[in-house]
Amino acid sequence: MTLAAILAPLLALCVVARGMGFLPVLGAVIAAAMLVDGLAPLQETAAAFVLLFSIGPVWFLTYYQQDRVQERSGPAVPFFALGLMVVLLLASARSGVPLFPAGLCVVLAGLVAVTYRQAMIWQWAGLLTCVNGIMLAGVIEKQVMVVGVAALAGCVISVLGGLYVHRVMPRVAVVRASGRKDADRKGHPVEKRFRGDAPLPSDPVPAFGAERGAQEPPPRSLPSGETTEDADKPAPKAEDDPA
């Protein structure tokens, strides 16, 4: 029983309450809770997977715009998760479990996030929280098969969730207009802009017709490779229709 194992369920509640942002912290704390008891290969591998599943999706999401789904779930959801954790602790005490079931408390919090939150990113965070919790519980119980299956499930969820994000969400494109190249050379940083945002007053006003083609390169050649990829994809919002 370590401080990290006690902190993990609290951070999982933060994931339920606030979303994906707390996932890297949760992953770091769970990895610490795994490694503090010993440095067996199982613990090291599980900690590496936990860090991968916690930091990788958050890093991946920095390339995409925010999910703007309106949450209809109320503020009571984290308290529901807390109530479930208390019930689990009481049931474990009656079953004679000697240790505090930190991993299973994290799993419960993740399940609540998956079930009650409507935003896909939030549900993704909940599923990854479940993976982390199962891996922690598996390492504490020293069940290699459970850790392996949880790692497989984590890989599946990470990859399929990433594919979903890639297809549905618009990417953050770096708009680099030709008129700004000189400004970049002078030391002004390139502004990160969302696709579809209104142009800034400092943007060069595009001309029409042949004049535009003569003055500046076509717009598809201007942005970086990311925007070119976007042009190949089908319209992102076409995915939003409920199937």
Added chain:
Amino acid sequence: MTVPVFLAALAFAWPLLGAVVVMTAPTMRSREVAVWMAGIGCVLALAVFLFPATGAVAAGWDDDPVQRAGRVMLAFGLLLTVLESRDMADRFLRGLPHVSTALAGLACVTPDPVVGLGILEASLAYGVFVFGRPAGQARAGWALVRTGSVGLFLVLAGLLLPSASPSAGLMMACGIVMLAGLTPFGQPWREENDTFLFLPFAGAALLLSMRLRPHGGEAFDTALVAAGLASVWLTACAGRSDGGLRLFRTFPSALALIAVGARADVAALLFLCGWCLAGGSRSGRSWAARALACFPPGAPFVGCLLLLSVMSDWSWMFTVLTVAGILCAVVRAVPAGGFGQDIWPRDVAGRVACSVLVVTGFLVPLAMMLGAF
């Protein structure tokens, strides 16, 4: 290597081989090739059932006769799916029923049920990848991943709790119910293509639930029976509306879960036969609806009789509730004009399904009396 071991290995590898062959075949001939591969797979599964690799040869690998017979049902479900399908241009979609059946069979036979759960997750991932490739399907694919993964995590969490404790049993039962796709708790059924993945997936979940019983204890059994009863009674209450027909699709899996909870494995096997051959999207046809509604002759009818005979020893209250629920569901699920006159279906797939259902309904009690189960 002895012949039974070779047969067993070939039976597991055959659907994967079939998937490769079907995916590489030209579109015009793919259906014919798929029917041949699935048919040979059925023969292999039957051979494995009749000549099992037992004793030290099969050390660690499951050689329970009910599980072997369940894999025969999965193989016939694949044959029926292939017979019903048309020529498909998408290679991945063409190979999907073979891959999902192969992985479902492998999940049921692994020495550790936890590994079986991992194989099921891999099968789900492949299926969702194939379904989610066309434009507009990403959200549906994500819903399938989410529900399946929640079921998997619930079962894993239950396996990490102490054996035979109430919390472990409850968690595992909730997870199995979600994996088996029991309405209204389980997977959202959307299209006919879902049967490519979920008929074998849910069948494997039902077979795995039998192997999870030693860890789950009494709470697992009771929770499975309660969930099955809730689904049966919801089907009875929903009646002939669209929601009622949707609930009726998983009627055999609800009864199978009740049978697993009541420890009537052979009855669960007969319901699994009904699920693989008449469940899912096939439940709209008259012959399938008749079989699902436990009308004689057919495997679900015999399964009902076996289930009730075992349940009456287990709990009278649950038996009365089950009988009343089944009768209400059957009476209300029958269409207003009856099932129609076509008892013997006109298409080949329906005829194969009816034959297998009737033959299984006769042979399984016979094999039970001869001591095969």
